[in-house]
Amino acid sequence: MHQPSCRMNDDEYQLLTRAAAVCNMSVASFLAHASLKAARDLDRTAAEIADEREMLNELFSLRRHLGRIGNNLNQVAKALNSDGHAPQARAVLSAVHRAAKRVDAFTQRRVDSETSVA
CATH class of the missing domain: 1.10.287 (Helix Hairpins)
Structure with missing residues (x-):
């Protein structure tokens, strides 16, 4: 298993935590889901x-x-x-x-x- 990390400012982190909460996901799950979705759609x-x-x-x-x-x-x-x-x-x-x-x-x-x- 790999555990990548990233840095973000307070506003970005608050946005992330709110988005994860709206989706009923943990921050880690939301990050994994969103980043993998973006990685699978490189044409965007x-x-x-x-x-x-x-x-x-x-x-x-x-x-x-x-x-x-x-x-x-x-x-x-x-x-x-x-x-x-x-x-x-x-x-x-x-x-x-x-x-x-x-x-x-x-x-x-x-x-x-x-x-x-x-």
């Missing part, structure tokens, strides 16, 4: 790999953003359920609409880029 260009990395970064950013919005939405619901006022409700709903537009725009860019390649 650097541009395709960079595009995929950009997509993953955007998806993780969206996930964090939606998590914060969800937290704010829970606070609004708690205030309203206790007969309180929720002056931030409009701002939270506005954030939800902006996030939905961001997801739509991202999805459309991905669809358009896939269509132009085909």
Whole structure:
């Protein structure tokens, strides 16, 4: 058995651990799986790999953003359920609409880029 190693900065390692967690894999398994998949597909260009990395970064950013919005939405619901006022409700709903537009725009860019390649 061989045990290769690699170095990465904190941001890269956090991205890696999040990706592994999303796939319900250990970091080592995720690295092995991803690197072997890339090694078996040497026809992919650097541009395709960079595009995929950009997509993953955007998806993780969206996930964090939606998590914060969800937290704010829970606070609004708690205030309203206790007969309180929720002056931030409009701002939270506005954030939800902006996030939905961001997801739509991202999805459309991905669809358009896939269509132009085909």
